[in-house]
Every structure is written in C-alpha cells, then in structure tokens.
Amino acid sequence: MIETRGLVCRYGETTVLDDVSLRIDDGEFVVLAGANGSGKTTLVRQFNGLETPDEGTVLVDDTPVADDLLGARRRVGMVFQTPRDQFVAATVGEDIAFGPRNLGLAEAEIDRRVGDALDAVGLVGRREERIDRLSGGERERVAIAGALAMEPDHLVLDEPFTGLDEPARTSVLDRLAALSDDGTGIVVVTHDLRDVLELADRVVALADGRVAADVPADEARSALDGLGVRVPALGESERARTD
Numbered sequence: 001m002i003e004t005r006g007l008v009c010r011y012g013e014t015t016v017l018d019d020v021s022l023r024i025d026d027g028e029f030v031v032l033a034g035a036n037g038s039g040k041t042t043l044v045r046q047f048n049g050l051e052t053p054d055e056g057t058v059l060v061d062d063t064p065v066a067d068d069l070l071g072a073r074r075r076v077g078m079v080f081q082t083p084r085d086q087f088v089a090a091t092v093g094e095d096i097a098f099g100p101r102n103l104g105l106a107e108a109e110i111d112r113r114v115g116d117a118l119d120a121v122g123l124v125g126r127r128e129e130r131i132d133r134l135s136g137g138e139r140e141r142v143a144i145a146g147a148l149a150m151e152p153d154h155l156v157l158d159e160p161f162t163g164l165d166e167p168a169r170t171s172v173l174d175r176l177a178a179l180s181d182d183g184t185g186i187v188v189v190t191h192d193l194r195d196v197l198e199l200a201d202r203v204v205a206l207a208d209g210r211v212a213a214d215v216p217a218d219e220a221r222s223a224l225d226g227l228g229v230r231v232p233a234l235g236e237s238e239r240a241r242t243d
C-alpha cells in the first residue's frame, strides 16, 4: 500500500501540493489525472522519496519513506516521461537485465524476467539491439520493460504512453491490468484516458495541488468534467467498440 497523509510541497512561494491524502491499495489500478501543472509528477516523485514533502508523510507498506528510502525504492518501481537518461547498458536485453541482476537473481530468473518484459512492451526479438539505434518510442518501451522486470510491489508510470504506437500501448495496458489483478498496485499518470478508464479501478484528479476528484473509474466521465482533463467520449476507445 502507498499512502500519503497531509502532503504539502512548496517551490518557493508556490504551494504545488496542498494537503494531499491518498491511499493506493495493493492490486489497485489508479489513474492520476489533472491539467498541466496540477502537481501529478510532484506527487508521484514522493512515492519513493525522489522528493521529500515540506509537510506530511508518505508510507509504503506502512513504513514512512523517510525511514527506509532504499526499501521504498525497491518496492516502488518508477517510469518517467522521456526516459533518455535512464539507460545503463548498450543493448536492450542488458539494460532490462541490469536491475534484476543487481537484485542477485539467478541467470535463469533474469532471463525469464527479461523475456516477459520484452513481450509486455512488444519488443520480442529486439533483445540484442543497441539502444542508441532505437527510436524514441522504442526507448520508452525499454524503460517500461526495465521497470516491469524488477517486478516491484507497486509500479508508477508517469505519462508512459506518449511515444507509444497503438499496439505497444495496448500491450502495455494489458500487462498493467494483469499485474494489478495479481496484486501489484499500479499508478498511471496520463492525459490520455483512451482505453485506460475501462481497465482502471479508480481515477484521482488533481487541480491546483489538491485532490479534486477521487472516484471509481466508471464514474470518471462526469467527475472529470471541468478539471482540465480530456475524457474520451464513450465509443471513442477501440476497446469499448470491440468488447
């Protein structure tokens, strides 16, 4: 479980998060929405201590992040927007294997995880390719695969779909939904709610650093009205048409 209690975050005179209290249970699939600058990235960066609050507490599995930063980093996997600097190895497979290898896992387990992660992002067969020859969207997929291969208890993705084409987006979304069914807490920060509302459990919307809506995903359309979030019309999503 990830929990924030009375989180306040300021940059100079500006209050970016203002008394944010939230709980994301194991196995929940939460979409974090809100207009540009509403505080989404600032909030999720607190989940594993990349930023510290001016007031309030963040707990991961009941332990304050401030008391166990390494534990929080291990439990909460993060994928950021434009992950150009997240790579540590020359090839796709080696980069995805890097984290699991640091956990001291056996080679067979590392191999399984890399294979699973490549499958999830639609890059099977690209394992030996050099990362510097990949397109922007393909690099984004490698970054997502790297986080998946860590098999964290909670997975946070900040705008993960920006450079992804439709098949990759569908594949990643399906994997996230399956992971949440298996007990992983998922938080996706996104402006693009196509297909996501059908898979998510809950939508939290920020406005001016406060929680402006926290509703079941199937009630999100009316709740998000007026909060600067573009909500796709019913039937606009491919999944809604075909299911």
Ligand SMILES: Nc1ncnc2c1ncn2[C@@H]1O[C@H](COP(=O)(O)OP(=O)(O)OP(=O)(O)O)[C@@H](O)[C@H]1O
Residues within 6 Å of the ligand: 011, 016, 034, 035, 036, 037, 038, 039, 040, 041, 042, 043
């Ligand atoms: N390091 C920083 N220093 C000063 N101000 C910052 C810093 N990081 C973020 N901000 C400000 O905090 C506010 C919230 O930013 P944040 O990135 O959390 O918003 P967001 O909801 O993720 O936006 P977007 O949808 O555009 O990604 C913005 O006004 C931003 O300018």
